[in-house]
Amino acid sequence: MILEHVSPLGGAAVDVHVAEGRIAALTPSTREGTPRLLLPGLVEGHCHLDKTLWGRPWWRNEVGPSLMDRINNEKATRRAIGMDAAREGRALCEAHLAAGTTRLRSHVDVDEESRLTHVEKLLALREEMASRIEIQLVAFPQSGILRTPGVEEWLDAALRLGCDAVGGLDPSLIDRDPVRHLDIVFKLAERHGKPVDIHLHEAGELGAFSMELIAERARALGMQGRVVISHGFALGDVTGARADALLAQLAEAGVALCTSVPPSRAVPPLKRARELGVTLFAGNDNIRDTWSPHNAPDMLARAAMVALKYELRRDEDVALALDAVTVLGAQACGFADYGLAVGARADLVMVEAESLAEAVVMRRAPKLVVSAGRVVARDGILAGG
Numbered sequence: 053m054i055l056e057h058v059s060p061l062g063g064a065a066v067d068v069h070v071a072e073g074r075i076a077a078l079t080p081s082t083r084e085g086t087p088r089l090l091l092p093g094l095v096e097g098h099c100h101l102d103k104t105l106w107g108r109p110w111w112r113n114e115v116g117p118s119l120m121d122r123i124n125n126e127k128a129t130r131r132a133i134g135m136d137a138a139r140e141g142r143a144l145c146e147a148h149l150a151a152g153t154t155r156l157r158s159h160v161d162v163d164e165e166s167r168l169t170h171v172e173k174l175l176a177l178r179e180e181m182a183s184r185i186e187i188q189l190v191a192f193p194q195s196g197i198l199r200t201p202g203v204e205e206w207l208d209a210a211l212r213l214g215c216d217a218v219g220g221l222d223p224s225l226i227d228r229d230p231v232r233h234l235d236i237v238f239k240l241a242e243r244h245g246k247p248v249d250i251h252l253h254e255a256g257e258l259g260a261f262s263m264e265l266i267a268e269r270a271r272a273l274g275m276q277g278r279v280v281i282s283h284g285f286a287l288g289d290v291t292g293a294r295a296d297a298l299l300a301q302l303a304e305a306g307v308a309l310c311t312s313v314p315p316s317r318a319v320p321p322l323k324r325a326r327e328l329g330v331t332l333f334a335g336n337d338n339i340r341d342t343w344s345p346h347n348a349p350d351m352l353a354r355a356a357m358v359a360l361k362y363e364l365r366r367d368e369d370v371a372l373a374l375d376a377v378t379v380l381g382a383q384a385c386g387f388a389d390y391g392l393a394v395g396a397r398a399d400l401v402m403v404e405a406e407s408l409a410e411a412v413v414m415r416r417a418p419k420l421v422v423s424a425g426r427v428v429a430r431d432g433i434l435a436g437g
């Protein structure tokens with residue numbers, strides 16, 4: 053396969069030669085005229101394939117306002133309407149693919165209700181879809197670890213079965229014992245040689261304290277580059293000097309941040325994180341589920357949300373939002389062979405736009421999506437789907 057006359061990330065026009073699923077060569081284009089913009093496959097850094105209602109009829113949300121309301125409602129709704137993590141997860145992955153996402157990290161609930169059932173279904177889905185989309189699964193203790201006997205053992209089993217990373221959740225607010233919670237998460241990571249991705253919604257100084265405990269453990273275990281804090285709202289709450297000090301600790305410990313840029317919360321500072329050497333990437337988090345009806349499997353739309361949240365206006369700034377759903381997500385999640393270079397996996401997204409900023413702002417469906425060297429979608433429609 054040859055993609056002729058394309059502009060990789062807005063650069064000089066080239067022809068992209070693809071062989072055996074990889075980029076075999078990039079040669080200067082000999083054609084005249086404006087080339088089509090080419091992006092690497094987009095990266096969904098944080099979603100929940102086992103929570104989504106994607107592909108189902110509209111579900112009416114009448115859930116109470118507290119965190120426990122949402123957790124308990126989800127358990128009841130899953131039973132009541134017969135949700136299927138594999139079926140809805142597949143629908144969401146396919147919608148993501150059609151919009152140019154070729155790598156995706158999903159958290160998977162491991163709690164007293166689901167135990168290993170969602171893990172098993174999504175591991176099977178990961179295999180089934182491996183030729184089209186690379187899925188990473190994070191074993192996620194949605195109801196805490198210490199509050200329910202058995203969760204630590206199920207997390208251990210989930211990693212043994214093949215989950216790619218171990219998750220955690222608000223170690224102070226949920227389990228009310230951050231040291232024990234985090235010690236278990238990092239012990240499991242060390243035992244299985246797997247990375248860590250912790251949901252941290254805790255606000256202000258409480259969240260900052262949890263962050264320091266996470267950075268301490270990442271440093272002590274030499275896990276630089278293998279630990280992610282998802283959300284990290286505390287970094288948006290504390291003062292500039294305190295945020296700088298925290299970012300410096302995260303940089304030294306090699307801990308990355310993932311944000312879903314919720315309109316209602318302060319988020320970690322994007323440009324300051326970059327300046328201080330902390331990788332900050334983006335994900336949707338909830339996509340049309342019992343937690344929230346919002347968001348869409350479309351990483352260009354997510355990049356536009358990043359640009360809006362951080363008030364990025366200049367073209368070069370809007371392009372930073374694109375980094376958060378491409379190269380930075382791939383780096384922080386450890387997706388291998390990524391990018392528009394010779395030898396990388398041929399994950400290619402051709403977009404009708406003159407510039408990176410236009411691609412982000414217009415969020416048009418890609419003209420063409422290639423995953424591992426094969427065409428998987430055209431004009432937002434899945435090939436053969």
Ligand SMILES: [Zn+2]
Nearest residue numbers: 159251337338
């Ligand atoms: Zn999440």
